[in-house]
Structures are given as C-alpha cells and as structure tokens.
C-alpha cells in the first residue's frame with residue numbers, strides 16, 4: 001500500500017487538492033474530520049478536553065464550542081500544546097482505523113490529508129510527502145476571506161504551525177498554490193502521474209493483495225514441504 005502524505009499550512013489549499021484526488025478515485029483520509037469526531041460529545045477525547053478546559057468551553061447542547069476553544073488555544077501556546085497532547089492519541093488511532101478500513105477494501109494508493117503531519121511526527125508513515133505551499137500574503141488573504149476572520153486572529157492560526165517554508169524543505173513533492181486554480185490543476189496532473197506509478201515491491205507487500213500472496217505462498221510452501229518429507 002502506498003500512503004501519500006498531504007500537508008501544508010492552514011488555508012494553503014489541502015482540501016482543494018484532496019478534492020482533486022477524490023475526483024480521480026483516490027481515497028483520502030482527512031485528519032480534520034477525524035479530529036472533529038474525536039471531540040464529539042461523550043467521546044474519550046471530549047471527556048479529556050472538558051476535564052482539562054472546564055465546562056465553560058461547552059455549548060448548551062453539551063458539544064464543544066469550537067470557536068471558543070479555537071480562540072483559547074490559538075492565542076495561548078501552552079493551552080494549544082495541552083489540547084494537542086490530549087487529542088493526539090485519539091487522532092492517531094482514528095487515522096489508523098481509517099487506513100485499516102481502506103487496506104481491508106484492497107485500496108493500493110491512499111492519501112492522508114494531515115495539516116500537522118510533521119508537527120505530529122506522522123510523516124514517518126507516509127511516502128511520498130506532498131506539501132502545498134503558498135506565499136505568506138496569499139495564505140493570510142485566503143484564510144481571512146474563507147473564515148471571515150480578522151488579521152490578528154488569522155495570523156495567530158498561521159503562527160501556531162510549523163513555518164510553511166520549513167515544511168516545503170521536508171517535502172518530496174511541492175505544489176505551489178500561490179497562483180490560479182488552473183495553475184493548481186496543471187501541477188496536480190503531474191503529481192497524479194507521479195503518485196500513481198506502479199507500486200514498489202515493498203509497497204505491494206504492505207497492501208492487502210501482497211499480504212494474501214505472502215500468506216498463500218507460505219501455506220503452499222509448508223504443504224509441499226510436508227508432502228516431500
């Protein structure tokens with residue numbers, strides 16, 4: 001199985017690229033969706049977060065007030081680290097379950113869309129790693145217009161992540177999304193060709209079909225050995 005890492009900065013265009021992968025039939029595991037699920041009312045992540053941050057961060061219906069928790073953690077690095085520490089095991093486990101489901105289905109190439117791929121050290125699970133880069137001014141403008149946020153709030157979210165230039169230096173493949181959507185689509189086509197190359201032997205052995213082949217080979221090898229001895 002080939003697990004492609006997809007990362008970048010906030011509002012750099014990961015979801016836009018994820019949608020292109022999905023449109024080409026490549027399944028995507030979205031870490032933001034997993035992170036939302038592990039914070040739903042009554043889950044293990046919810047219990048830990050309420051115990052640490054108090055009931056003040058809850059809405060009347062008992063769900064976490066995401067806007068309020070966001071304001072708290074993006075303006076205070078200590079609280080953000082605490083939230084990350086509390087949720088990291090649930091998020092990793094949730095991602096692993098999604099990958100397992102796709103493995104069982106027999107998918108051979110999948111994409112992990114994880115904003116904090118490097119920060120959470122999940123980069124070791126993925127190869128190649130695609131980083132969506134965008135110039136800082138464009139990133140700020142897109143974030144503010146998408147979320148309707150003020151400059152200060154948008155900057156605090158951007159600064160909560162590893163600098164995008166550092167992420168770019170760790171990438172196997174870089175997509176520069178500073179320009180138009182047409183330019184993005186053009187780069188995407190090249191990336192698609194690269195990531196859909198035939199699997200290496202190791203990637204094949206890590207796929208469901210590879211595991212079945214290994215299992216059958218062992219089974220028949222043992223059967224033949226028993227007959228001949």
Ligand SMILES: CC(C)(COP(=O)(O)OP(=O)(O)OC[C@H]1O[C@@H](n2cnc3c(N)ncnc32)[C@H](O)[C@@H]1O)[C@@H](O)C(=O)NCCC(=O)NCCS
Pocket residue numbers: 009010011031032035039066067069070073080083084087091114115116117157160161
């Ligand atoms: C703080 C929360 C409640 C704010 O929710 P909100 O709906 O406003 O934002 P959303 O979850 O849609 O995230 C939007 C983007 O913010 C960035 N982001 C989210 N969490 C973090 C974080 N802990 N550190 C840095 N950037 C983050 C990501 O780029 C993400 O794509 C939420 O982001 C959260 O629970 N974060 C912790 C879980 C986490 O690490 N998520 C990232 C998945 S790897």
Ligand SMILES: Nc1ncnc2c1ncn2[C@@H]1O[C@H](COP(=O)(O)OP(=O)(O)OP(=O)(O)O)[C@@H](O)[C@H]1O
Pocket residue numbers: 008009010011012013014015016017032115142143146177178179180181182184
């Ligand atoms: N090339 C582009 N030209 C113009 N707008 C773009 C381009 N690429 C993405 N956008 C817009 O920029 C915003 C951010 O893109 P997107 O939501 O894909 O980023 P993201 O990296 O997934 O963000 P997050 O980290 O918050 O999940 C969206 O409103 C999207 O429509």
